[in-house]
């Protein structure tokens with residue numbers, strides 16, 4: 001076990017023992033290899049660098065109460081990366097290869113997996129990109145798939161501490177028939193400026209409205225939107241330009257298991273004041289309660305700034321309980337490493 005202060009880990013890059021890397025050429029993936037160097041040579045005409053043929057994923061591994069290590073729903077990330085690969089004309093990584101790669105690199109870095117009880121986990125970051133040379137705008141003839149890992153603590157320091165969100169009407173994240181529903185790298189370049197502006201103004205997260213009408217709630221830059229109605233209904237936006245979040249899908253199932261109603265539908269901005277709890281959800285953040293949403297001069301207050309609402313807290317405790325092996329895994333979400 002590494003000598004790391006597990007309890008004060010943030011969400012930051014850290015070198016570990018190795019990553020695992022595969023190359024696709026002439027229609028097939030090679031057997032992959034573990035590489036101890038975090039650097040790799042890359043062709044100066046690689047399509048990832050010029051034309052943005054690059055996609056990533058994010059999932060987590062947990063040290064469970066029984067001492068075993070497990071990945072959370074890796075097949076879902078494999079499927080989402082395949083959707084992104086098709087949309088950006090990249091070679092697809094088959095689900096078996098994807099899951100094997102994640103297991104392989106977690107196993108090779110087990111001493112970086114935070115111990116049970118520290119609140120930490122291991123962030124697993126798969127990356128797929130066009131590594132073949134191409135100077136005309138066209139798909140590459142070679143692709144690289146790699147998976148790196150690093151130990152992480154809660155995304156926002158202070159755990160489930162509610163945050164303020166900002167709607168910036170001058171920037172959109174994704175167009176209706178664009179690539180908002182896939183995890184292509186360029187989507188994040190598109191959101192960086194708005195994110196930095198929001199941060200500078202004192203808002204840790206920014207909320208995007210639909211690009212066409214600016215009347216519907218879409219999602220945060222790196223997480224989906226969840227609203228809880230006073231009657232306990234779980235509401236989340238349904239839109240073709242939102243990334244289908246594995247965490248949101250998981251929380252919807254948990255909400256149903258807890259007997260709550262779940263509605264995935266258009267969510268008007270004007271409905272925001274009707275929610276009793278609002279949160280951002282995603283692998284890195286799990287759930288981040290949002291207590292205030294600012295748009296221009298209008299400030300919508302949805303909860304208390306000093307604590308998480310009871311419904312979100314219950315959902316959070318349940319998902320974490322399943323991930324750490326404290327609650328039964330009724331849906332077979334945990335994959336042993």
Ligand SMILES: Cc1ncc(COP(=O)(O)O)c(C=O)c1O
Pocket residue numbers: 058219220221222223224243244245246247248281282283284
């Ligand atoms: C734009 C966007 N929305 C939502 C999410 C949350 O998805 P997941 O729960 O699969 O991490 C992410 C993170 O991957 C994201 O980048």
